[in-house]
Amino acid sequence: MTTQLKIMVGLIFTLLTCVPLAVIAVNDIGHDLGMVSKTERTVMQEREAALKGREIEAGADNYGQYCVGCHGKKGEGIPSVAPAINRKDLLDGSYQKSIGWAGNVTDFLRNTVAAGRPAQSRPDLYTVRMPTWSNQYGGPMRADQVDSLVTFMLNWSEDAPEIDAWPPTAATGPRPTPVPGATPVPGATASAAQKCTAMPAQYAGKKLPYKSDDRTAMAQGKQKYDEVCAACHGTRGRGDGTAAAALNPKPRNFTDKAYMQTLPLDCHFWITMEGSAGTGMAPWKSLGEDTLWKIILYERSFSGVY
Ligand code: HEC
Numbered sequence: 345m346t347t348q349l350k351i352m353v354g355l356i357f358t359l360l361t362c363v364p365l366a367v368i369a370v371n372d373i374g375h376d377l378g379m380v381s382k383t384e385r386t387v388m389q390e391r392e393a394a395l396k397g398r399e400i401e402a403g404a405d406n407y408g409q410y411c412v413g414c415h416g417k418k419g420e421g422i423p424s425v426a427p428a429i430n431r432k433d434l435l436d437g438s439y440q441k442s443i444g445w446a447g448n449v450t451d452f453l454r455n456t457v458a459a460g461r462p463a464q465s466r467p468d469l470y471t472v473r474m475p476t477w478s479n480q481y482g483g484p485m486r487a488d489q490v491d492s493l494v495t496f497m498l499n500w501s502e503d504a505p506e507i508d509a510w511p512p513t514a515a516t517g518p519r520p521t522p523v524p525g526a527t528p529v530p531g532a533t534a535s536a537a538q539k540c541t542a543m544p545a546q547y548a549g550k551k552l553p554y555k556s557d558d559r560t561a562m563a564q565g566k567q568k569y570d571e572v573c574a575a576c577h578g579t580r581g582r583g584d585g586t587a588a589a590a591l592n593p594k595p596r597n598f599t600d601k602a603y604m605q606t607l608p609l610d611c612h613f614w615i616t617m618e619g620s621a622g623t624g625m626a627p628w629k630s631l632g633e634d635t636l637w638k639i640i641l642y643e644r645s646f647s648g649v650y
């Protein structure tokens with residue numbers, strides 16, 4: 345090839361690569377000048393829409409895997425488990441304003457999902473805790489997965505229903521002030537034996553104050569268990585409650601005899617009182633020791649190991 349020919353070929357290729365750019369430019373400029381009809385989307389806009397679509401899809405997948413168990417299929421909430429999050433006030437910013445949140449809606453959602461709510465704002469209404477999701481705070485998700493969830497939730501905005509997640513002010517006092525951003529300690533461990541080595545001395549040797557044939561205590565324990573623990577631990581103690589699918593780590597199977605033998609009563613009591621940091625297992629101290637022992641009595645009946 346002669347040098348001239350090489351230059352020609354080079355030029356032709358350069359020009360060819362410019363064509364798509366020129367098309368995009370004309371399209372966008374055309375849009376601005378009104379040459380392309382306003383309803384027709386430019387190539388750039390199409391691309392943006394496609395990217396956003398993909399992010400919403402990823403968000404929907406993550407939502408189905410992690411959030412449905414507590415917030416419901418369409419974010420409508422589940423009574424006594426978790427509030428509705430597909431609501432107008434949460435997505436248009438009026439809720440954030442009412443609680444004095446200084447940032448925007450996107451930041452509020454991202455922060456809430458990433459850090460969770462280690463401190464429950466309404467333990468009287470919701471028996472579970474909003475778990476921590478971002479691995480930045482010891483949760484199971486990457487930052488881009490958290491972002492996809494935020495995009496997915498924001499996509500509800502347009503036709504979000506006016507649901508009030510909290511009962512009327514008069515009945516329950518002022519709306520809660522959530523505490524996003526606190527950092528829980530990652531603490532999920534593999535085996536009970538391992539977990540129990542961290543038990544504080546004050547719990548060592550604690551025993552069930554009820555006998556396994558105490559029917560009254562058992563019945564009271566069952567009633568409370570069904571009310572507050574079954575959402576995650578399952579009505580039959582198999583760790584398969586409605587909220588369990590969304591949890592990582594998952595609650596254990598209380599019917600597993602071999603496992604229950606590795607979980608002594610004092611350690612069982614300790615975890616129930618203090619929770620398991622960094623997991624969906626919250627501290628339940630506030631229910632009172634006597635109630636907790638009755639619940640434990642019932643929980644042990646799933647395996648028969650007391
Ligand atoms: C184990 C149950 C549970 C799971 C799973 C769960 N949440 Fe929550 N979520 C809650 C509870 C309970 C609250 C209310 C917490 C509070 O303020 O005390 C909440 C609050 C929220 C809020 C704030 C609502 C408000 O009014 O302030 C958002 C947003 C939210 N969750 C999104 C999600 C997303 C997204 C997922 C999935 C990654 C998820 N949640 C998974 C229980 C859960």
Ligand code: HEC
Nearest residue numbers: 472532536572573576593594595596615620623624625628
């Ligand atoms: C929001 C879901 C949720 C609720 C509600 C809940 N738990 Fe848990 N629980 C868990 C998870 C998740 C674990 C596993 C924690 C871990 O692996 O460290 C767990 C672990 C436990 C353990 C330790 C067993 C073991 O070795 O893993 C006990 C005991 C327990 N829960 C008792 C209770 C009792 C009693 C209640 C009701 C008062 C209750 N839980 C309510 C999610 C929940």
